[in-house]
Amino acid sequence: MESSPLPLVNSLDEIYTPAAxxxxxxxxxxxxxxxQREYGTPVQKVSRAPGRVNIIGEHIDYCGFSVLPAAIERDVLIAFSTDPVSEDGKDESIPKPSKPGKTVVVLRNTEEKYSPTAFEVDLTGNGDDLALPERHHWSSYFIAGTKGILAHLVKTRSRNISTPKPGPALVRILVDGTVPEGSGLSSSSAMTTASAIAILEISGRREGEFQVGRSDVTNVAIESERLVGVNSGGMDQSASVFSRPMHLLHIEFIPQLKARALPLPQTDPPFSFVIANTLVTSNKxxxxxxxxxxxxxxxxxxxLLLAKFLDLHVDYQTRPFPSYKTLVDTYFGRKAPTHGPIRSNSQRPEKLVPEGATHPALPSSRLPPRNAGGAHELRTMMGLVGQALGGPGMEDGMTWEQVAEKLEVDAKELEKAVADREVEPKDGKFKIWTRARHVFSEAIRVYEFKELLCNTAATSQRATPDAIPDSENAGPILETSARESLPDLPSAPLDPYSTSSLAVPNDADPSKELLEKMGRLMNESMESCQRDYECSCPELDELASIARKNGAIGSRVTGAGWGGATVSLVREPDVPAFLKAVRTEYYNKRYPDLTEKELDDACFATKPENGAILYENDDASPDHAT
Structure with missing residues (x-):
């Protein structure tokens, strides 16, 4: 649950799946x-935070819609030990604290290309005495995580601990990371999250009466990463903290950030996700x-245009801006956070009134459930979006002046209010309709993928895709039974209203049907990213094509795109041949000089793994206990 402390383990089999x-x-x-060689003392504890892969739901988190990521095996490890006193000259490379109450943090990396550094901080303060390097350095992420967690600790400090115990005089740290940089797998989020967890543990607030739980750690990591100039919607950090082995996370952002763990189905044969990095990095x-x-x-x-069409009054100069998800919730009458003063009129737009006579539904008609939400609302809204933003010529885009005319506002004032950062649309036209078509169709695909998982989920009671039951005191993480108790695929419960029903002919292979539906959604997502959102690139297109040609059931871009990586759904027996084909047809042609290690980092199979965890080394000397 969100209020629970980050897990503390002392065995690697509590962190990784058997294959890893x-x-x-x-x-x-x-x-x-x-x-041990670097510091002459053993590791006491390790803070571990994984990277993530977004299985489906690209570029819709900042529009307020949900996504389905998972943690991967590749992760960041921050091994550390503490000493109550300084080195006293044992190691001249390690500085002493300038005064009592200060802590010297020594940062080193297993990779020689990352130069070592050290900084001084008061671990009982709010981090104001700690500054980020003037020039970006790999330590910036650790320092940002430190500043974020210290500020949170002071903010949430109880009066009972108004005079906290001083921190240790020395913290020794060694960082090791396997999340490839620039791959779209959130190496920066993993680093920031692991850093915050390490400082949280050293400060003594990971557990106990005044513990800082996983939800707070997630929010701290989000804010910390913004200190280094990365604006994050929260998906990366949530996946890194909350993920579970063999589960995807359904993460929602409105009305508040929450996540539910949904178990992946058992299939025969099993499947894996294969990540392939284009090695193309977009200079943001x-x-x-x-x-x-x-x-x-x-x-x-x-x-803004959709709000006007729906007669939802929005002030375009108010922050934060209304999101598509906020408009959906407001239109369908659910309580949503205020993104500008949105007021809903009681009448729907006149365009929705049918021109001809309506006919009552036949008794055999397949009607949506009474509490229909999520996907049903999105499908309804998709039609309205087409009326509001689509039409002849709209795929070519609109200028500032054309948008302002529709909104009945001044074009210069609109540009000043909406474009808070420099933008340069091609030919001066914003492709509003095609971008919206991607956002809403992708949001629907997320719900359909979620339906597939819910329909095969091993829960003690029926779980419908759009209304997973929550008790009043339940946290946002859906508790599911252990993987060993998952039912056989053919007997998994079905939702009669699901558009992705697993009902198949008796002689059909249900595993094959399920994987094909998952793959189809991934392929449709890629097509939408290519055609409507235009966030792909030739290398991503090539990798996805190679993947499908060599056995991938589905393949799509993961991450922001314009470079980065693809994720492919592959049956496990096909993985070795698949990896060999991708190496031969992509990497050997484009990057013939890659080493074996570089190839392994560029293309690898993975399964959803555990989220962030703290490891305690039982073999560490008690003289060095934290």
Whole structure:
């Protein structure tokens, strides 16, 4: 549950799935050995935070819609030990605290390309005495996580601990990471999250009466990453903290950030997700005005136009901007947070009134459930979006002046209010309709994927996709039974209203049907990213094509796009041949000089793994106990 502390374990089999244990054990041993060589003392604890892969739901989190990511095996490890007193000259490379109450934090990395550093901080303060490096350094993420968690600790400190115990004089840290940089797998979020957890543990607030739970750690990591200039909607950090083995997380952002763990189905044969990095990195500072920032503005303009069409009164100069999800909730009468003063009139737009006579539904008609929400509302809204934003010529886009005319506002004032960062649309036109078409169709695909998982979920009671029961005191994480208790696929409960029903002919293979439906949704997502959102690139297109040609049931971009990686759904028996084909047809042609390790980092199979965890080394000397 969200208020529970981050787990503390002392065995790797409590962190990784059996398939990952073989090589992870060897890796951890190397980290522990290097720590001993570097510092002459054993590792006491390790803060571990994984990267994530977004299985489906691209570029819709900042529009307020839900996503389905999972943690991966690749992660960031922060091994650390503390000393109540300084080194006293044992190691001249380690500085002493400048005065009592200060803590010296020494940061080193297993990779030589990351230069070592050290900083001083008061661990009982709010982090104001700690500054980020003037020039970006890999330590910036650790320092940001430290500042974020210290500020939170002071903010939530009880009067009973108004004079907290001083921190240790020395903290020794060794960082090891396997999340490839620039791959769209959130290496920065993993680093920031692991850093916050390490400082939280050293400060003594991970558990106990005044513990800081997982939900707070997630929010701290989100805010911390913004300190280094990364605006995050919360998906990456939530996946890193809350993920479970063999589960996807259904993460919602409105009215508040929450997540439910949904078990992946058992199939025969089993399946894996294969990640392939294009090794193309989009320079966000140079391309944001054409890519990411431009898409945000196009979605903002679309939300304003849709609000006007639906007769929902929105002040475009008020912050934060209305999101598509907020408009959906307001239109369908659910309570949503205020994104500007939205007021809903009692009447629907006149365009919705049918021109001809209506006919009563036949008794055999398949009607939506009484409490229909989620996907049903999105499908209804998709038609309204087409009326509001679509039509002849709308795929070519609209200028500032054309949008302002429809909104009946001044074009210059609109641009000033909406484009808070530089944007440069091609030919001066914003492709509002095609971007909206992607956002709403992708949001529907997320719900359909969720329906597939819910229909095969091993729960003690029936769980309908759009209304998973929550008790009044239940947290946002859906408790599911252990993987060993999952039912056989053919007998999984079905939702009669599901558009992705698993009902198949008696002679059909239900595993094959299920995987094909999952793959179809992934392929449709990729097509939408290519055609409507235009966030792909030739290398991503090529990798997805190679993947499908060589056995992938589905393949799509994961992450923001314009570079980064693809994720493919592959049956496990096909994985070795699949990896070989991708190496031959993509990497050997485009990057023939890659080493074996670089190839392994670029393309690998993975399954959903555990979220963030703190590991305690039982073999550490008690003289060095935290």
């Amino acid at each position: 244990l073989v090589h992870e054990g060897e890796r951890w041993n190397k980290v522990f050995e290097k720590f 500072k140079l391309t944001a005005k054409y890519h990411y920032n431009l898409r945000v503005v196009e979605c903002r303009l679309g939300a």
